[in-house]
Amino acid sequence: MSHKLVKRSIYTLILFCFTSLSVNAETEFKNEQETVETTSTLAAIDVDIDENSFSCIRDMTPVRHFYVDNLLGDIESTLAVANAPEDAVYPVGSVVQLVPTEVMVKRKSGTFPATGDWEFFELVVNEDGSKINKRGFVDVVNRFGGNCFTCHAPAREKWDFICESGRGCDPIPIDHKMTGALQRSDPRCGAAEPQDGDWMALFKLKSMVNIGLTKKWFEDKF
Numbered sequence: 288m289s290h291k292l293v294k295r296s297i298y299t300l301i302l303f304c305f306t307s308l309s310v311n312a313e314t315e316f317k318n319e320q321e322t323v324e325t326t327s328t329l330a331a332i333d334v335d336i337d338e339n340s341f342s343c344i345r346d347m348t349p350v351r352h353f354y355v356d357n358l359l360g361d362i363e364s365t366l367a368v369a370n371a372p373e374d375a376v377y378p379v380g381s382v383v384q385l386v387p388t389e390v391m392v393k394r395k396s397g398t399f400p401a402t403g404d405w406e407f408f409e410l411v412v413n414e415d416g417s418k419i420n421k422r423g424f425v426d427v428v429n430r431f432g433g434n435c436f437t438c439h440a441p442a443r444e445k446w447d448f449i450c451e452s453g454r455g456c457d458p459i460p461i462d463h464k465m466t467g468a469l470q471r472s473d474p475r476c477g478a479a480e481p482q483d484g485d486w487m488a489l490f491k492l493k494s495m496v497n498i499g500l501t502k503k504w505f506e507d508k509f
Contacts, residue, residue, distance in 0.1 A: 333395040334358045334380045341410060341417040343476035344387050351451070352463050354470070356382040358392065373445040376403075383449060386466050387412045387473040389429055391439075391448075399424040403448050407435035414474045430496055431460055460495060464488045 334340075340358055347354035348362060350369040357365040359380030368375040369383075377383075381393040387410065394404045402424045409421040409429055421427045425436045439448040441455035450456035468485035469492070479485075 332359065332379060333398065334392065336392055336406070336408075336422075338417050338419055340392075341382075341390060341408070341412075344384055344470050344473045345476050345480075347382065347384065352466060353383060353385045355384075358382060368447070369449075376447050377449075379404075386461075386469045387475065388469075389435070391435070401425060402436055402439075403443060405439070405448055412473065412475055414477075416475060433459070461492060465492045468492070 336358070344354050347356040348366060350366070355365050355369050356362060357378065357380045359378075361378050361380060364378040365381040368377045368381070377393045379393055379395050382390060384390045390408045390410065391405045392408065394406050396404060398404045399406070406422060406424055407427040408419055409427060411418040411420050425434075427435045429435060438456060438459070439450055441457075442448050442450045446454050450459075464484060465488045467482070468488040471481055471485060472479040472489065
């Protein structure tokens with residue numbers, strides 16, 4: 288092979304490599320831009336929420352002992368934050384649910400900064416679906432007398448208001464066995480999928496609710 292031909296081959300190879308790198312860099316840049324634009328677009332969109340927004344908790348995606356979803360379809364981003372160690376903010380449309388009757392939904396940025404744009408819901412659920420009993424940002428109180436926002440506020444800084452063990456939130460009066468039993472017996476899901484001990488856990492939980500309601504009745508009356 289002549290010297291000129293060798294030089295020409297090397298030049299062609301270098302040109303090909305440079306062109307390939309440029310195309311790859313441009314493609315990566317475009318993909319990054321599209322991701323940023325998609326994220327920005329979703330962040331600007333609010334989510335419409337009604338009773339049809341909530342269904343069987345077990346149709347959502349399990350993360351440790353709770354479930355997540357995204358009403359805008361961006362479940363991958365919601366899961367990424369749910370599995371992040373800390374300092375991550377849930378995207379708009381994220382749904383976080385521990386038990387069938389309580390749920391929190393991420394609204395668009397700026398909706399209610401004090402709650403990190405989370406709206407809290409208390410539901411009444413049966414085999415026909417969900418009914419919204421209460422909804423709001425700082426004034427929703429659950430059946431145990433706990434204010435949802437007050438409970439979640441200690442986890443604001445690092446975990447975007449999502450309470451788990453070690454995040455500063457006060458312990459709730461029910462344990463994972465009870466919450467699991469409630470998840471497996473959600474009437475919106477059809478037949479229950481009980482595990483050993485579920486019925487006893489539900490019985491204890493019902494007793495706690497009845498005692499709490501009786502106590503509240505006496506406090507209101509006297």
